[in-house]
Amino acid sequence: MTGAAADVEPAPGGGRHTLFAALGVAAGVALGAALGLVAFDQTEPPRDRHIVVRARQYAYDPPVIRVNRGDRLFLKLVALDVMHGFFLEGHDLDVEIAPQQSTFKVRHPSRPDDWTEQEEVVVIADTPGKFRFRCSHTCGSLHPFMSGELIVEPNRVLHAGLGACGGLFVGSVAVARRRSRSASR
Amino acid sequence: MQVASTPKRPPAPAPAAARSKHPSDRAGVDLCAAIPGLRAVLKWRPLQFWLMWANLVCFAVFINAGLFGSPVGSHNIMIVFVWILWWFLLIALLVPFLSRFWCTMCPLPAFGEWLQRLRLIGVWPGSGPAKHRTRSLGLSRAWPRALQNIWLQNGGFLGLAVCSALLVTRPIVSTVVLGGMIVLALGLALVYRQRAFCMYLCPVSGFLGLYSMTSTVAVRVKDRALCRGHKEKECLLGCAAGYGCPWFQYVGSMERNNYCGMCFECFKTCPHDNVTLYLRPFCSETGIKGVDEAFKAFIMVALALVYSVTLLGPWGVVKDWANASESGHWGGFALYALAVVGLCLVLFPALHLGAVALGRRLGGGPAVRLKAAFVGFAYTWVPLGLLAWIAFSVPLLMVNGAYILSALSDPMGRGADFFGTATVAWHPILPEWVPLLQAPLLLVGLFYALSKSLQVSRQLFGPPARAVPAVLPVWGLATAVTAVFMFFFAG
Structure with missing residues (x-):
């Protein structure tokens, strides 16, 4: 096997076949992504959820918070060892949690100097998707990798991505088999 | 510092179109023909020295920070620049678009190579019967045949990966590992020929080689037939204009990027300017060997x-x-x-x-x-x-x-x-x-x-x-x- 790309002979039919193949694969990806979106778009009605998040070096408990679109989350944040942060992506929320305290300091990064002391923070899960919460207060060696996940269903990026993977596979199989048949004729 | 004088060039060969071509010869756009001045830059002997020197200066800052700076990784340039900035640039830009260009400027083998050559830039010419060859300090032994593969690189990378939580967060650990690699490269350069460390031991080199197969650029010859007919093989053996390939590669038959460290010595040694840099589609090479x-x-x-x-x-x-x-x-x-x-x-x-x-x-x-x-x-x-x-x-x-x-x-x-x-x-x-x-x-x-x-x-x-x-x-x-x-x- 030489390994040179040019060693492979072009498919019979040349550019027209390549165009059809590309269209076929692209159609597979688009169809797969659309199917993924449609198939998993149903969620339960919104509700309130009260969640205690415990932060410790270098993880949160629970590590993954899975909710539905429209849910209201009432978060109590507790630091078990040292000072931690809770920066929630996509929600303009940053919290500083001191150990063994019942309250914590909250700010919105869009207004960085406006800190308030709170016992609970409310998050409206109005945007579906995956949002990581990260420690925003240097807490030790693995601090940059201390994170948790808020999954707001329907997680469209995941569903479309998985659907597109499947569509790419199916589309490629279909195109390859069609080429195989036309080559054998 | 010594700069070698340009040797007298043999007469120009027959037009390339008149000779037979290997399929990989038509694999892309000749960048040296398309970009004025590129060939001159790549043939410029001090190019690699200055690139390595610049990185070595940065590396000295990183080592210093690793030894004496804050132990908190996110506040130390060793961790932030190496494992965030360098890593991203390497994997997302350099490898896919510039192949092993990192190896051109990597500071790790710098001391070893400079000591081997007893020169920073110039060529240490040979003498006597082997007058076309260049000289090298050290024992110049051949790397053991049983180890002429990338298993050691695989093992080294896997070993570092298992300890990655330490490596990428503790400045002192990164300093010890990277500093140790410089010392190892220096020691091996005094015992084995040329870039033995880079070829067979460097953990980074292993994956750079593999993923450089996907790269959109490649160092290749324009005309293989010309190389076959040219007996002097300066690209392998060296000459007054440059060293033989430090990576033990023969560019005249090279089909893959895996082991081309892009030192551009072959650009300097080829008397026919038959070596060039091709721009080609992503993933042009598909041959895994071994x-x-x-x-x-x-x-x-x-x-x-x-x-x-x-x-x-x-x-x-x-x-x-x-x-x-x-x-x-x-x-x-x-x-x-x-x-x-x-x-x-x-x-x-x-x-x-x-x-x-x-x-x-x-x-x-x-x-x-x-x-x-x-x-x-x-x-x-x-x-x-x-x-x-x-x-x-x-x-x-x-x-x-x-x-x-x-x-x-x-x-x-x-x-x-x-x-x-x-x-x-x-x-x-x-x-x-x-x-x-x-x-x-x-x-x-x-x-x-x-x-x-x-x-x-x-x-x-x-x-x-x-x-x-x-x-x-x-x-x-x-x-x-x-x-x-x-x-x-x-x-």
């Missing part, structure tokens, strides 16, 4: 999965195990190390072997040796692995990139503020967009994995009626692995 290279492909994909769980994932217990020096969970660390090594060296290769064996049966190809199919189809994991690594690296820059500004002003993390950016607060750049970038990157990787593995299958099994069924199980496995990545990144 089980060692195949395992490198498995290791890289598996480690991208492991890092996605250990470093990017939310699971504290895995972090505790990987971070045993702090958490004290040494039993967990042993389990973690066993799982990582098992995934890389047993489970993933076994899944690949199963898919290949099934494909071989479907392709009706007992004539195709299982080992050849196993090695050949391993290329599937090259584009997929590279894109998965890029997807993994995107959040490193977007989330932790803010540390770059503060580390630039305060490299040691000791309170300096050289550029007024030391107090820039950590703030991720559009972190909620990260999955939206990662998912398409994975799909691009899967697309190339599928299309290139079909190409490999046609090379192995011949007609599409056999090649298509033969590749289906590998396609299924690649799709499943991509789905797992998708789950970790977006789910």
Whole structure:
């Protein structure tokens, strides 16, 4: 096997076949992504959820918070060892949690100097998707990798991505088999 | 510093079009012909020295910070610049678009090479019967034949990967490892010929070589027939204008980027200016050669999965195990190390072997040796692995990139503020967009994995009626692995 790309002979039919193949694969990806979106778009009605998040070096408990679109989350944040942060992506929320305290300091990064002391923070899960919460207060060696996940269903990026993977596979199989048949004729 | 004088050039050869060509000769655009001055730059002897020197100065700052700076990684330039900025640039830009250009300027082998040559820039010419050869300080032994492969690189990279939670967060550990590599490269340069460290030991070199196969540029000759007819072989043996290939490669027949360190010595030594830089499509090379290279492909994909769980994932217990020096969970660390090594060296290769064996049966190809199919189809994991690594690296820059500004002003993390950016607060750049970038990157990787593995299958099994069924199980496995990545990144 030489390994040179040019060693492979072009498919019979040349550019027209390549165009059809590309269209076929692209159609597979688009169809797969659309199917993924449609198939998993149903969620339960919104509700309130009260969640205690415990932060410790270098993880949160629970590590993954899975909710539905429209849910209201009432978060109590507790630091078990040292000072931690809770920066929630996509929600303009940053919290500083001191150990063994019942309250914590909250700010919105869009207004960085406006800190308030709170016992609970409310998050409206109005945007579906995956949002990581990260420690925003240097807490030790693995601090940059201390994170948790808020999954707001329907997680469209995941569903479309998985659907597109499947569509790419199916589309490629279909195109390859069609080429195989036309080559054998 | 000595600069060699330009030797007298032989007469120009016959027009290239008049000679026969190898298929890889027509693989792209000749950048030296398209970009005025590029050839002169690549032939300029001080080029590599100055690139290495600049990196060596940066490296000295990093080592200093690692030794005497803040032990907190996110406040130390050693960690921030090496494992956030350099890593991202390397995997996302340099490798896909410039092949092994990092090796051109890598500071790790600098001292060894300069000592070998007793020159910083010029050529140490030979004398006597071997007057065309260049000289070299040290024992100049040949690297042991049994080790002329990348198994040591595979082992070294895997070993470092198991300890990655330490390596990428503790400045002192990074300093010891990178400093140790400089010392090792220096020692080996005095015992073995040329770039033995880079070829056979450097853990970074192993994956750079593998993924450089995908790169859009390649050093190749314009006309192979000219090389075949040219007996002097200055590109191999050296001459007054430059050294023989420090990477032991013969550019006249080179088909792959894997072991071309882009030192551009062959540009300088070729009397016919027959060596050039080609621009070509992504993933132009598909030939994995040897089980060692195949395992490198498995290791890289598996480690991208492991890092996605250990470093990017939310699971504290895995972090505790990987971070045993702090958490004290040494039993967990042993389990973690066993799982990582098992995934890389047993489970993933076994899944690949199963898919290949099934494909071989479907392709009706007992004539195709299982080992050849196993090695050949391993290329599937090259584009997929590279894109998965890029997807993994995107959040490193977007989330932790803010540390770059503060580390630039305060490299040691000791309170300096050289550029007024030391107090820039950590703030991720559009972190909620990260999955939206990662998912398409994975799909691009899967697309190339599928299309290139079909190409490999046609090379192995011949007609599409056999090649298509033969590749289906590998396609299924690649799709499943991509789905797992998708789950970790977006789910």
